[in-house]
Amino acid sequence: MLSVGYSVLAILFSLILNHVVSTWRFNRKYKLPNVVPGWPIIGNTLDVPYPAGMWGKEMAKKYGEIRLVYLNSSRVVTDLLEKRAAIYSSRPFRPMLSDIMSAGARMVFMGYTDKWRNQRKIMHSILNGRQAEAKFVPFQNLEAKQLVYDVFVDPENYQKASQRFSNSVILSVIFGRRARKDDELLQFILGYTGVLGDFQFNPLKSPADVFTWLDKLPRPLQWWRPFGEKFCKTHVAMFQKEWDLLIDKMDKGIAKPCFAIDVLNGAAKKEFEIDNIEKIYTWTSLVEAGSDTSRIAILQTIAGAACYPEWTKKARGFLDEVCGANAERLPSLADRPKLPYITAVMKETLRWRPFLQSGVPHTLTKDDEYEGYRFPAGTEFSWNAYSIALDENEYANPLVFNPDRFMNGNLDKWAQGHWSFGAGRRICVGLNVGANNIWIAAACLLYCFNFEEDPDYPIDQLNTVWEDPTKPPFKVKITPRSEAHIALIKSEGAIALAADY
Template identity: 70%
Template sequence: MIPSLGYAVLLIIGSFVLNLVVSKIRFNRKYKFPNVVPGWPIIGNMLDVPYPAGMWGVDMAKKYGEMFTLNIGGRRLVYLNSSRVVTELLEKRAAIYSSRPYRPMMSEIMSGGARIVLMGYTDKWRNQRKIMHSILNGKQSEKKFDDELLNFILGYTGTLGEYQFNPLKSPADVFTWLSRLPKPLQWWRPFGEKFCETHVAMFQKEYNILLDKMNKGIAKPCFAVDVLHGAAKKEFEISDVEKIYTWTSLIEAGSDTTRVAVLQMIAGAACYPGWARKARDLIDEVCGQNAERLPNLADRSRLPYISAVVKETLRWRPFLQSGVPHTLTQDDEYEGYKFPAGTEFSWNAYSIALNDKEYSDPLRFEPERFMNDDLKLPAKGHCRRICVGLNVGANNIWIAAACILYCFDIEQDPEHPIDQFNTLWEEPTKPPFKVRFTPRSQAHIDLIEREGNIALATDY
């Protein structure tokens, strides 16, 4: 009896192993991936990807080419390392390359299933994107700003970044089968639930304040008001939690990406001061050498060089060192490669930006490279998926860059040179580098103080 049972167990195990081997053979015959990076059994390359991954991606692209494939705990992630393949796959084939990986921790637990950047290509995603597109584009993108949750948001964006890009932080997002364990055994869940609970409570507090202002007729025009007005008029169907996450997502995206980009612009001005002096002289021609007024968005047509500065800022050191992964929703074939549905794709932003085949002298901060016919198209020349808030982000960076360059001289600190390649720009709680800021004159100091006092006195 016992030997028979032993034979039966061995037969079951053998059948299971045989089935795995046959399935793998069939899979390998049907599909073909770009250069596959060797990894460890089971976990694959999970321990190989650092955070942030910018310069790692540059080295990997040099070694493995225009596209390479990682195994992240059984999930296949294809890195795209040129603007050519990014355009061909993520843009021209966006209809099947625009979904997101299933992330039970980040998306469902930490974000209540309502954070758009983590959603799959679903009706809920399309609904939120439609809302954001209607709010963020057109003239209103130049007029509406909302500061309500800024300090709170900047305090947790680093956490979101780590959980998004560091597979060690969120095991259930790598091995998604872990989410089927009984809840008491999901050791990562308490942190995620507390994170979501804290954030929804904070957002709800601000939401209630805004509703009270709207009821009293004293709410200022802003994105959040547009979301609530649209929902009230049944322009779109959206739950209360989604309302909260929709407008806080707008603030999250606009505040953090703008902050990082402005830091990178400042580093570029310190490391390559020639272009900054040129920009200052051009702004002087419009706003006066004696600090008559700050530049504003109405000056853009007279200051095309500042628009080129914005584009070069986004090119020189992309604020996302590697893109948030997208998921293929159906089998696809490209240049001899065959990808199964579920394959993940990310673009290698740093390797593209620093490639001399993409840009001449790519290490330099050189706005002149964008003084061409594509100047008025913020996304043209950058290998990033088109963001629904692109216009707002570009406007924010433009006005911040123009005002900083107009009012300050920026220099490197000789004792603390800026590491242009390995700086953790995304860290929100401490300065990423040291730099010398000097007001140009007392008149500029007075102008900054006057405008600052007006901003502080404004009731939002």
């Protein structure tokens, strides 16, 4: 018994000594920024709340401009994620989230690989080609008509109108069909995106994504795998239904031009190589990205209009000049060149409260040095979105919603001045579609309605849970501007309600 006890002590001593020596060697070779104190082994994994916006801002204030994981100023985001994008564009290894739950094909979780580059090239060629805007803009203009009608009919549940608009636009762009009432696919998406977010941000959900060595266990010992495999199988089956429906429409000659058809035709003509699972995940990656981001941004535009009414008067003045002070017609995306202030509104929405309160991590692919720090390959970097947006060194009066800050020479560079579309080579490939969504929604809502904060229920501008799609994130009084605007809303709404494809 004594010899066994000594053996155990010897093993423990060896493990401790190995950890001490490894740490000493690591610290000699690398120099990291200020690290927030955390727990042994797991560090700060359990400390980050969700949503993490205001927590990240406080950490930035306490620990400085740059630290492990979070980059707390646009300067360092630009220097590392933009200027050194060649080595700062991969993703953390997440065996459960990426490989098991997503079949290794969900683009947002992929590393900086040939498969990722191939998918991105396909998306870029279709979404940003010469014909892309002409193909997708009619969908957006139509859904904006129903957006204002839905808000008019049920102003207290304005979040439902935002959700239907965003989802129907992205389904039209990807699959060439509008969102139906009680849409099965959309209900499915609302359910599983929350699960994906939970697995991405809650380490207790997926031990294999925290302790990645668990992925090397024999499959029968991977107790988390059955859930992930079932999740993936259900996901693929649901989107296969959408594929089958589209094929049927194509056979009948009634399919609308859309992204999925372009992918199918391009693959058939050998313009690019993509297998069937990748096709499904290429479509679903865009559906996931396009639905939630636009929905949240519209809610934030409404909050900004209610909290800071001064800029809305200015915006309405410009809208009235173009569309008529007596509600002659709704704005359309063809009006963008004549309404630069609405473009500034769109950019300020994305700056004011980023819909991703902290960016999705980028992973360094080889050792690097920056301003005296030495980072090992595998270090994860993310921009601290709320901290940057609320930093007085970056923006004058950052708490205030003020579109005028973007009325400058970079106005038409939609991704400049904020980080909502991402950074470097991971910037959102569908940013033109997303920006147009926010632009047309803002233009039509501001043209048709007044927004007032409820004095009994002031809007919490900093800690609102924008992400919850089941209820309004804040109380707001929404009223039509005039009887003429009511008539316009009804007539345009009738056109939208009659459209079915």
